[in-house]
Amino acid sequence: MNKRIFLFSLFFIFIFMCGFASENLTVKVGVYENRPKIFTDAEGNASGFWPEILDYIASNEDWTLEYIPGTWEECLQRLESREIDIMPDVAYSEEREKLFEFSNRKVYTSWSRIYVKRDNTIYDILDLENKKIAVLKNSVNVEGPDGIKNLVKAFNINCFFIEVESYDEVFKMVNEGKADAAVASKDFAIRNLDNYNLINTPIIFQPSTLYFAFPKNSELTTYFRNRIDYHLREIEEDENSIYYQSLEKWFVSPENEIFPTWLIWIFVVSLGAILVLGGGSFLLRAKIRARTKALREEILKHMETENELQKHKNNLEEMVSLRTAELTRSNKELERFAYITSHDLQEPLRMISSYLQLVEKRYKDELDEDAKDFINFAVDGAKRMQILINDLLRYSRVGTKNIEFQPVNCEEILKNTLNNLEVAIEESGAKITHDYLPIIKGDKTQLGQLFQNLIGNSIKFKGENSPEIHIKAEDEGDFWRFFFKDNGIGIDSKYYDRIFQIFQRLHNRDKYPGTGIGLAICKKIIERHGGNISVESESGKGTTFIFTLKKEAPDETQ
Amino acid sequence: MKLNENSRPIEILLIEDNPGDQRLTREALKEGRLRNNLSIVEDGEEAIAFLKKLGDYKSVTRPDLILLDLNLPKMDGQEVLKIIKADEKLKRIPVVVLTTSSADEDIFKAYNLNANCFITKPVDFDQFIDVVKKTGEFWFTIVKLPEG
Numbered sequence: 001m002n003k004r005i006f007l008f009s010l011f012f013i014f015i016f017m018c019g020f021a022s023e024n025l026t027v028k029v030g031v032y033e034n035r036p037k038i039f040t041d042a043e044g045n046a047s048g049f050w051p052e053i054l055d056y057i058a059s060n061e062d063w064t065l066e067y068i069p070g071t072w073e074e075c076l077q078r079l080e081s082r083e084i085d086i087m088p089d090v091a092y093s094e095e096r097e098k099l100f101e102f103s104n105r106k107v108y109t110s111w112s113r114i115y116v117k118r119d120n121t122i123y124d125i126l127d128l129e130n131k132k133i134a135v136l137k138n139s140v141n142v143e144g145p146d147g148i149k150n151l152v153k154a155f156n157i158n159c160f161f162i163e164v165e166s167y168d169e170v171f172k173m174v175n176e177g178k179a180d181a182a183v184a185s186k187d188f189a190i191r192n193l194d195n196y197n198l199i200n201t202p203i204i205f206q207p208s209t210l211y212f213a214f215p216k217n218s219e220l221t222t223y224f225r226n227r228i229d230y231h232l233r234e235i236e237e238d239e240n241s242i243y244y245q246s247l248e249k250w251f252v253s254p255e256n257e258i259f260p261t262w263l264i265w266i267f268v269v270s271l272g273a274i275l276v277l278g279g280g281s282f283l284l285r286a287k288i289r290a291r292t293k294a295l296r297e298e299i300l301k302h303m304e305t306e307n308e309l310q311k312h313k314n315n316l317e318e319m320v321s322l323r324t325a326e327l328t329r330s331n332k333e334l335e336r337f338a339y340i341t342s343h344d345l346q347e348p349l350r351m352i353s354s355y356l357q358l359v360e361k362r363y364k365d366e367l368d369e370d371a372k373d374f375i376n377f378a379v380d381g382a383k384r385m386q387i388l389i390n391d392l393l394r395y396s397r398v399g400t401k402n403i404e405f406q407p408v409n410c411e412e413i414l415k416n417t418l419n420n421l422e423v424a425i426e427e428s429g430a431k432i433t434h435d436y437l438p439i440i441k442g443d444k445t446q447l448g449q450l451f452q453n454l455i456g457n458s459i460k461f462k463g464e465n466s467p468e469i470h471i472k473a474e475d476e477g478d479f480w481r482f483f484f485k486d487n488g489i490g491i492d493s494k495y496y497d498r499i500f501q502i503f504q505r506l507h508n509r510d511k512y513p514g515t516g517i518g519l520a521i522c523k524k525i526i527e528r529h530g531g532n533i534s535v536e537s538e539s540g541k542g543t544t545f546i547f548t549l550k551k552e553a554p555d556e557t558q
Numbered sequence: 559m560k561l562n563e564n565s566r567p568i569e570i571l572l573i574e575d576n577p578g579d580q581r582l583t584r585e586a587l588k589e590g591r592l593r594n595n596l597s598i599v600e601d602g603e604e605a606i607a608f609l610k611k612l613g614d615y616k617s618v619t620r621p622d623l624i625l626l627d628l629n630l631p632k633m634d635g636q637e638v639l640k641i642i643k644a645d646e647k648l649k650r651i652p653v654v655v656l657t658t659s660s661a662d663e664d665i666f667k668a669y670n671l672n673a674n675c676f677i678t679k680p681v682d683f684d685q686f687i688d689v690v691k692k693t694g695e696f697w698f699t700i701v702k703l704p705e706g
Contacts, residue, residue, distance in 0.1 A: 343629060343659040350658060350681050351578045357683035358585065379682075386681045390660070 024062040027224070029054060030075035030087040031067045033166045036250040037089050037108075037187050040069055049250040050088035053107065054212075056242045057231040062288070071165035073138045082215040086224055091140035091208035101221050103212040105232040108247075110210060112141035112148075114203040115182045115189055117174060122181055125203050128152060128159045134170040134179035137163040141183055141206040148183050151205055171196035187251060334396055341393045346386055353382035384515075388503070391517035395502055398446065398524040408444050410437035410451075410482075414471065417451040421459065428459050429466035437473050438480050440549050446525045447549075453518040454545055458486035460512060463540065479531065479548040487542040496535050522547075567593040568698055571621035573605040573638060574598065574656075575630055582683070583625065583656075586690035592698060597621065602633025606641055609648055621651060623697050626673075628657040628664055636667055643672040650704055652697050656690075 031046040033039050041047040046067035058065045068075075068084055079087040080099050091110075092102055114133075116122050122131070135142040142148055142161070152159055162179050164170055167188040173179040175196040182198065185208075193199065212228050214221040235241035356375045360367065367375075414434060418425065425432065432455065440447075458469045467486055474481045491499060491506070498504045500523040505516040522545075526533045530550035537543040570587070574580050580598050587594055597618065599605045605626075608615045624642070628635035635655065642648045652674040657664065660678040668676045677693065680686050697703070 338661065343657070343661065343664075346681070347576065347579075347658045350679060350686075351576075353681050354582055354683040354686060355578070358582075361683070383681055393661075 024064050026066055027058065027063045027086060028066050028068055028084040030078055030084045031069050032072045032075050032089075033168055034072075034089065034185065034188050036191050037185075040067075049108070049246050052246045052250075053232075053235070053243060054086070054088060056235070057228055060231060061227050062292070072136055073165065076138060079213060079215050082218050085214065085218070085220060086228075087213045089210050090213035091144065091210050093140050093144045095144070096140070096213070099216065100213040101216055101225060102214075103225055103232065104229045105236070106209040106211055107232060108210045110185050110187055110208055111204055112183060112185050112206040112208070113189060114148075114201045115171070115174065115184055115193065115198045116180065116201055117177075118197060118199050120180065120199075122201050122203070125151065125155055126157065128181065128203075129157050130159060131180040132160045132162055132178070133181045133183060134162045134164060134173035135183045136167055136170055137165060139183075140208055141185065144206065144208070146206045146208075148205065167192070171198060174198060190251065334399070338393055338396050341389050341396075345389050349382045349386050349389075353379045356382075388515050391515045392502075395517055395521055395524065398521055398528065404443055405441045406444070407439050408442045408447055409439045410447070410473065413437075413444070413448050413451050416448055417455055420452055421455060424456065424459050428462055430459050430462070430469060431466070432469045432471070434470065435472035437471065438475075438551075440480060441552055442529050442549065443525075446528070450522050450525045453522050454484045457518060458484065458488055458543070460514075461488040461543075462486075463488050463490075463542070476548065478551055480551060481546065481548050483544055483546055485542065485544040490539040490541055490543050491535060491537040492539055493537070496537075499535065500533065567595050568623065568694065569619045569621045570594050570596050570623045570625060570694070571605070571608060572596060572598045572625045573600075573602070573630065573635070574625070574627040575600045576627070579627065579679070582686060583690060586687040587694065589687045590691035590694055592691070592694040594694065595619070601631045602635065602638040605630075605638050606633070609642065609645075609651075622703075623694070624651055624653045625656045625693075626653055628655060628659055628668070636671060639668065639671045639673055652701070652703065654693055654697075656693075 029046070029051075031038055031040060031051070034048075036048050038046065038048040038050040046065075046069075051065075051067070054065060057063075068078065070078065075084070075087055076090075076099075078084045079090075087100075088107075090096065090100065090102070092106075096102075114122065114128075122128065133148065135148060140147060142163070144150075149161070162173055164173060167184050170179075170182045170184055171192060174182040175198065181201070186204075189198075189200070212225075214224055232243075235243035356379050360372060360375045411434075414437060418432060424430070455469060459467050465487060467488060469484065469486045471485075472483050474483075495506055499506065500519050501516075502520040503516045504520075505512075505514065523533050526547045526549065531548035533545060533547035535543060535545050572580060572583055574583065584596055584598075587596055597608070599608050607613055608618055609621075609624075611618060626635050626638060630638070635657070639653060639655070642651065642653060649672075655668045655673045655676045656679060657677075658679050659665075665676050675693075677689055680689060
């Protein structure tokens, strides 16, 4: 009795709360005719065991249920095409699992049975031979692995199936003599056998577990399944819950369908209490709404932050790509510059010097010494300019060439350098010694150029004694620090910066030829390898060039 | 004494747009010991017309050696090289790329297009004469070339 009052209270609370539900989620639920499990009542509302469970869950979740009636097959099709969100009373089968998602918790276990007219003589599965059997189209008890079709096949029985859209029609077929036997779920049969004047046969099959089913690939499926599983668990664990009340109401005592009149006055008496409960529910509802609103705002805030972050990310990406495009363009320009210097700038120079030389050659006898001197100066200038242009080109190439960082053995680089400088070393009588030199990540060609420029300088700017050069490297964690020490003429400390600048020279060209590019190139190479260079020197005693090189390759973003 | 005193003069085609360079090459060849006929065309399209004996060039002699500058108006030297080396009748003519450029990419591209050699023109006139002379001598006294 208490259960019934509780049920009524719940029912009214639900109705009451529905009145306030304005912003809630509308959930489309399929409904087909399978009384008492699920059916459309006289007022056209979904009724039965499943709707009751679902209504309970919906009221707790603030969902508005929209029941969409149809035949069993239509319902399954709608579920597949995501026209409905939830379909109750779906038996699990592997076939169906390919099409739908199922709630994790089972809701109800059932089985199917063959039903016949009172005067029929079907007692055994073998009696179905050559019989017409009415079945519900696409039902798991027809098409499923344990369905009637597979069952008769296993027994090698020939029979005919008449497929219709509802269990009512299935029973009607047998009732009207259009079919010999009916296949139906026992839950439908309990309520309807008498209506159609049918009886049970001993042929029971297809035990099935029924679930809520959801469409595949729907955004809401996971949410619905989680919420429904949550409530199913809750109501299954509570023996006073709607779940057990509904089971009892719909499957055990058919009379419950019509409320006894004594219940009505209980209802009247309870009305006051219900109104009080309703008031409580209103407060509760207001609280829930407030909380929901707060949560929603929080979610919105999160989304805004996320949007903001995304925007920043996009901005950054755009900036990076712009910057990259700019760099690519400026690299292209540098390449173009390199080409121009190597070709277009040199051609006029060649014209000047070549034709001056041709004049000198052809008109040797007609030119006086002055004229020849002037021609020589002009030719010399053109040649030097060509060297400058080539140096400039070399210098710019250090920056634009794509250097390949790979393990390079510095001992090997030194050996190659000494080979290249063999003549100069021999002529000057230079002694070159070294300690252990490491393997580093770098560009072999550029590092070779670096070694050659430094050792070449030491030989070129030698002091009174023959050059002595010592090379060593010290481990400094992420770096190696290299020392190239010589006993040459040295550099005044006020020129320490200047020597690394392009085309800066400290000496007369006649004494020490050169354009002043060597150390500038060294500096650039070292910087491209993520290091730096400095110099220590004492005039007249010697110079030490000190530079660092990263052990690992630096980022190629400079 | 010219090196090829007893045989026919060497036919050389110079593809060069700069009149200064045209003249220099002519002078350089004059200084050398190689009896030669120098023909000059000024751009890539003209060069192709010459080599394929089109239009005004119907009766020209097929060159024994091509001196090719890379920077040419209309069709550049690389394009010309590509066409020569793709042509069954022309591809055996030695092509010497003779250019001011010493850019790695030019050298690489030229050899990639099967240039027979790449020479950067020296600034010094004596060296230039030397280079032109040596080039001619190399191709006609040292190298064995197929007939025709």
